[in-house]
Amino acid sequence: MSDFQNHSVSLKVPADAEFIDIVRLTLYGIASKWGFSYEEIEDMKVAVAEACNNAVLHAYQGEEKGQMEIRFEMREDGIRISVKDEGSSFDYEQKESQAESLHDKPLSEVSEGGLGIFMMQALMDEVQVHTQSGTEVILTKFLQRKEELA
Ligand SMILES: Nc1ncnc2c1ncn2[C@@H]1O[C@H](COP(=O)(O)OP(=O)(O)O)[C@@H](O)[C@H]1O
Ligand SMILES: [Mg+2]
Numbered sequence: 001m002s003d004f005q006n007h008s009v010s011l012k013v014p015a016d017a018e019f020i021d022i023v024r025l026t027l028y029g030i031a032s033k034w035g036f037s038y039e040e041i042e043d044m045k046v047a048v049a050e051a052c053n054n055a056v057l058h059a060y061q062g063e064e065k066g067q068m069e070i071r072f073e074m075r076e077d078g079i080r081i082s083v084k085d086e087g088s089s090f091d092y093e094q095k096e097s098q099a100e101s102l103h104d105k106p107l108s109e110v111s112e113g114g115l116g117i118f119m120m121q122a123l124m125d126e127v128q129v130h131t132q133s134g135t136e137v138i139l140t141k142f143l144q145r146k147e148e149l150a
Pocket of ligand 1: 054055058059085087088089090095114115116117118135
């Protein structure tokens with residue numbers, strides 16, 4: 001599948017919950033072609049949907065709804081998915097430390113907020129967040145080589 005590698009596919013859709021299905025379907029198409037297992041694809045779907053949902057819910061508050069761009073990059077070692085909006089951003093370091101502190105808490109004490117970031121970290125191999133202009137969440141999943149599985 002060398003013609004697939006190092007290429008990327010982008011989707012620009014309204015930051016509206018109705019469009020998250022299209023993102024999921026595209027992810028499914030690309031990730032299955034790229035050799036990810038059903039379980040891996042399910043995990044990625046949840047993580048990507050959560051990143052999109054954050055753009056839908058938090059990015060464009062009190063302003064006109066903007067768009068979100070989802071970019072899938074096929075790399076030799078896996079897939080890199082970027083979810084980007086141009087809305088108002090947030091303090092990721094602070095939210096991340098909140099998410100980290102969730103590790104030590106019983107679930108019953110976990111109340112509002114921070115669960116989405118925590119979940120993306122649990123489901124993906126790498127999560128990076130850039131908040132310079134709008135928000136960009138970069139989710140990476142490495143491809144397990146067949147020989148490594150043997
Ligand atoms: N795309 C985004 N644009 C603006 N703020 C965001 C975005 N994603 C996350 N945030 C901020 O980070 C917080 C934590 O996100 P998350 O862990 O998904 O929890 P939740 O969505 O349940 O509040 C959100 O409440 C919001 O303040
Ligand atoms: Mg969320």
